[in-house]
Each structure stands twice: as C-alpha cells, then as structure tokens.
Amino acid sequence: MRVLVTGGAGFIGSSLVHALVGGGAEVTVVDDLSTGSMDNVHPAAAFRRLDILAPDLRGLVVEASPEVVVHLAAQVSVAASIADPGRDRLINVEGTRAVAEAAAASGARRVLLASSAAVYGEPAELPLRETSPTRPAVPYGSSKLAAESVLAEVLRPAAVDFAALRFSNVYGPRQRAEGEGGVVAEFASRMVTGVTPTIFGSGTQTRDFIFVADVVSAIVAAAEVEEALALPGPDGPAYNISTGRPTSVTMLAEGLRVALRYPGTIEHAEARAGDVEHSVLSPEKAAEHLGWRAAVDMQRGLGATGAWFTHQR
Ligand SMILES: NC(=O)c1ccc[n+]([C@@H]2O[C@H](COP(=O)([O-])OP(=O)(O)OC[C@H]3O[C@@H](n4cnc5c(N)ncnc54)[C@H](O)[C@@H]3O)[C@@H](O)[C@H]2O)c1
Structure with a gap:
C-alpha cells in the first residue's frame, strides 16, 4: 500500500510511519518540522519538508500517488489556539482543505483526518459517542470540527472515502x-x-488516556478496511479512537x-x-x-x- 502521512515527523506520525514501513507499505512523509523532528522519521520513508499550506503540496501528493492519505499535521497546542485562533484555524482548517484537495487530485482512495475529543467540549453525556453534541470550548476544538466539515465538503463530491478519527488523550x-x-x-x-x-x-x-501504539493500530485498521468509512449523516465519518x-x-x-x-x-x-x-x-x-x-x-x-x-x- 502507498501511504502519504502529513505530520509524519511528529509524536503520533512517527510511530505510525514505523508501523506502516514495518508492514511493507511505501510511505511518503510531508512535514515542515515546526514541532516534529527529523530524528523521528523512519529512514525507509520518503521525506519532504513542506508546509501543508505551500502551493507545492498538490504536485507533491500527485507525484507520490498515495492510495491512502493520513492527515496528522496540525497546530496541536490548545494554549496556542487560544493565544492565536487565526493561525490555529489557518493551519487546521485551510491546511486540511489543501490536503483534501491534493488527495482528491492524486486519485487517493481514502483520507483519514486526525480529529480530537476537543470537538465535544463540555460533555453532554458520558461516555461520549460520535452522535453526542459537538460544542467545542476552545479554538483548537472548533478548528478540528471545522476540519471535519471541510473534509466532507471536498471529498464527498470527489467520491473519495474519508474518516475523522477523534483521538482521546494520546500518550x-x-x-x-x-x-x-x-x-x-x-x-x-x-x-x-x-x-x-x-x-x-x-x-x-x-x-x-490511550497509548500511541493503540492509536497507530486504529489508523492502520482504518486505512486497510475494505468497506467505506464515510457513512451517511453528519457523524457518519467520525470514529472515536479511545479506550x-x-x-x-x-x-x-x-x-x-x-x-x-x-x-x-x-x-x-x-x-x-x-x-x-x-x-x-x-x-x-x-x-x-x-x-x-x-x-x-x-x-x-x-x-x-x-x-x-x-x-x-
Ligand atoms: N496527542 C494527542 O493527544 C492528540 C489528541 C487528539 C488529536 N491529536 C491530533 O493528532 C495529530 C498529531 O498530533 P501529535 O500529538 O503527534 O503532535 P505533533 O506536534 O507531534 O505532530 C504534528 C506534526 O505536524 C507537523 N506540522 C505542523 N504544522 C505543519 C504544517 N503547517 N505543515 C506541515 N507539517 C506540519 C509538525 O512538525 C509535527 O511533526 C494532530 O492533528 C493532533 O491535533 C493529538
């Protein structure tokens, strides 16, 4: 399988890339190294240092021709999202649009977005289910929720399958x-x-709290499953990844x-x-x-x- 991972030099992305390469996948990593590190990148993965908002993204993704795109690159700090909501939105929402458009242009079969428990905000019920109300309490949660919508907006008409994986607290x-x-x-x-x-x-x-290896096995399962993941309905493409x-x-x-x-x-x-x-x-x-x-x-x-x-x- 050919997989393109944005944010593959980061915490979750680097563990994912190790697992994918170990399973025989051909992996391309796109990362601007803003919080990630080259030390984390598996040597067998093709590495491209690029901001997902850069105009070169589309050509790069088309050339890599992935079957699956895993979009992990993001502004990940809740505190930074409160200090500068505009920047958080730019990277997390417009960045997701750029990745989704590039994936559609490349002929990818599926796009998986790293979303978050932050989309739920103050829980209306416990445990939270994908159908629970989404009332984000911080800009980071709002931008992840908007990124989920952008994914649907771009990929449904392009007939590309997709899912928003809502991770709980990963460690x-x-x-x-x-x-x-x-x-x-x-x-x-x-x-x-x-x-x-x-x-x-x-x-x-x-x-x-969920261990990173469990999140990685969830992403791999979502990449490999044959049936479509983008089920109808607003919460259809959302999947909690939690314990x-x-x-x-x-x-x-x-x-x-x-x-x-x-x-x-x-x-x-x-x-x-x-x-x-x-x-x-x-x-x-x-x-x-x-x-x-x-x-x-x-x-x-x-x-x-x-x-x-x-x-x-
Ligand atoms: N860690 C958690 O508990 C958790 C929980 C829920 C969701 N998530 C999501 O999972 C994903 C991965 O998070 P992480 O914890 O591994 O964080 P991380 O900061 O380690 O990884 C993010 C990676 O994206 C890269 N990146 C950031 N902005 C970029 C840009 N504009 N262009 C290209 N690359 C860029 C960074 O350099 C980094 O390598 C994120 O989308 C995050 O929102 C994480």
Missing part, C-alpha cells in the same frame, strides 16, 4: 509536553529530572511514579479555568466498523513511556 514515547494531551509527557519529563510535577485541581478529574476507560489524573501520576520509581512528591495547584472535569469516549463504533480495540493496558503503556523518557535524559 507514549516521543511526545512533547506542549502538545495536546501532554500531561503524561509533562509529568514524565519532570519526574525523570527530579522536578516536582503539579496536578491542577483535585486530581479526581478523569480522561480517556472507553476513565483514568483520574491522580491515578495517572501514581502509575508514572511506579514506572519511573520517582521518590519525590506531587504538588497540587488550583484547577485551570475551562478544563473539563470528566471525559471518556466510547470506542464501540470503531470496534464495530474497524474491527479494532485498544489493547495496551495503562501500566504497560506508562512503563514504555517512562523507559523512553529515562533513556532521553
């Missing part, structure tokens, strides 16, 4: 503390350097403490305004249509993550 090796879901990376990098980690709020707030299990921030910090044998303390500070109290996403639709389920248990995922941060030090 694992190569994650940076600044990105979305960066709490694991933040705690791990502090614990290995002996700096006290801080939990904002009581620590009882929960998230659906369905809530983990409190305190449980997470304690799990990392065990994995890293961190002897120090963990501090508490006041809750941050706008933080959702509980979030968990049902993965049932992905299980049914992609034949996929998250398989890595939390302590094993934290162990692998901790080992990587220790090695980096």
Whole structure:
C-alpha cells in the first residue's frame, strides 16, 4: 500500500510511519518540522519538508500517488489556539482543505483526518459517542470540527472515502509536553529530572488516556478496511479512537511514579479555568466498523513511556 502521512515527523506520525514501513507499505512523509523532528522519521520513508499550506503540496501528493492519505499535521497546542485562533484555524482548517484537495487530485482512495475529543467540549453525556453534541470550548476544538466539515465538503463530491478519527488523550514515547494531551509527557519529563510535577485541581478529574501504539493500530485498521468509512449523516465519518476507560489524573501520576520509581512528591495547584472535569469516549463504533480495540493496558503503556523518557535524559 502507498501511504502519504502529513505530520509524519511528529509524536503520533512517527510511530505510525514505523508501523506502516514495518508492514511493507511505501510511505511518503510531508512535514515542515515546526514541532516534529527529523530524528523521528523512519529512514525507509520518503521525506519532504513542506508546509501543508505551500502551493507545492498538490504536485507533491500527485507525484507520490498515495492510495491512502493520513492527515496528522496540525497546530496541536490548545494554549496556542487560544493565544492565536487565526493561525490555529489557518493551519487546521485551510491546511486540511489543501490536503483534501491534493488527495482528491492524486486519485487517493481514502483520507483519514486526525480529529480530537476537543470537538465535544463540555460533555453532554458520558461516555461520549460520535452522535453526542459537538460544542467545542476552545479554538483548537472548533478548528478540528471545522476540519471535519471541510473534509466532507471536498471529498464527498470527489467520491473519495474519508474518516475523522477523534483521538482521546494520546500518550507514549516521543511526545512533547506542549502538545495536546501532554500531561503524561509533562509529568514524565519532570519526574525523570527530579522536578516536582503539579496536578491542577483535585486530581479526581478523569480522561480517556490511550497509548500511541493503540492509536497507530486504529489508523492502520482504518486505512486497510475494505468497506467505506464515510457513512451517511453528519457523524457518519467520525470514529472515536479511545479506550472507553476513565483514568483520574491522580491515578495517572501514581502509575508514572511506579514506572519511573520517582521518590519525590506531587504538588497540587488550583484547577485551570475551562478544563473539563470528566471525559471518556466510547470506542464501540470503531470496534464495530474497524474491527479494532485498544489493547495496551495503562501500566504497560506508562512503563514504555517512562523507559523512553529515562533513556532521553
Ligand atoms: N496527542 C494527542 O493527544 C492528540 C489528541 C487528539 C488529536 N491529536 C491530533 O493528532 C495529530 C498529531 O498530533 P501529535 O500529538 O503527534 O503532535 P505533533 O506536534 O507531534 O505532530 C504534528 C506534526 O505536524 C507537523 N506540522 C505542523 N504544522 C505543519 C504544517 N503547517 N505543515 C506541515 N507539517 C506540519 C509538525 O512538525 C509535527 O511533526 C494532530 O492533528 C493532533 O491535533 C493529538
């Protein structure tokens, strides 16, 4: 299979490219290295350093002639989206349009977009399902929701199949503390350097943390499945990629403490305004249509993550 991965030098993208190459795929990576790193890129992948908004994108994608395009390149920081919503929108919405148009021009069979639990905002129900109301509370969530619409707008008329994969909080090796879901990376990098980690709020707030290898296996399943993924209806092409299990921030910090044998303390500070109290996403639709389920248990995922941060030090 020929696959083009935007953002393939980043946290999730680099793990995906390793898995695709390992499975025998021919992979092209497009990344401007704004947050990604060349060290992350598998040597067997063709690498093109390019901004997805650059006019050269279309020619490059047409030349690579991928069967599947996985669009991961994005502005990923919630804080940066609040500080500069215009830039967030440009990269995440217009960038997605450029990638979708280039994919359609290249004759790709399917486009997979990295979307996010942030499209739901404050949950109206738990667990969140793809049919739950989408009421983003931060510009990053709005731009991901708009990117989902742009995908449909460009690809439905072009008869290209597509899906928006709504990842919950992803963690694992190569994650940076600044990105979305960066709490694991933040705690791990502090614990290995002996700096006290801080939990904002009581620590009882929960998230659906998912190990990066599980997200990668979901993307691979979505790339390979034969049936169309863009089902009719507004939520038809959306798939939660999650464990369905809530983990409190305190449980997470304690799990990392065990994995890293961190002897120090963990501090508490006041809750941050706008933080959702509980979030968990049902993965049932992905299980049914992609034949996929998250398989890595939390302590094993934290162990692998901790080992990587220790090695980096
Ligand atoms: N990490 C999470 O918990 C999480 C959760 C939900 C959704 N996502 C989404 O998954 C995707 C990957 O996120 P990640 O955590 O691996 O982040 P990341 O920052 O490690 O990866 C993003 C990659 O995209 C590249 N990039 C950014 N802007 C670009 C541009 N204009 N042109 C070309 N390349 C560009 C960066 O250099 C980087 O390599 C993103 O779309 C993100 O929104 C991540």
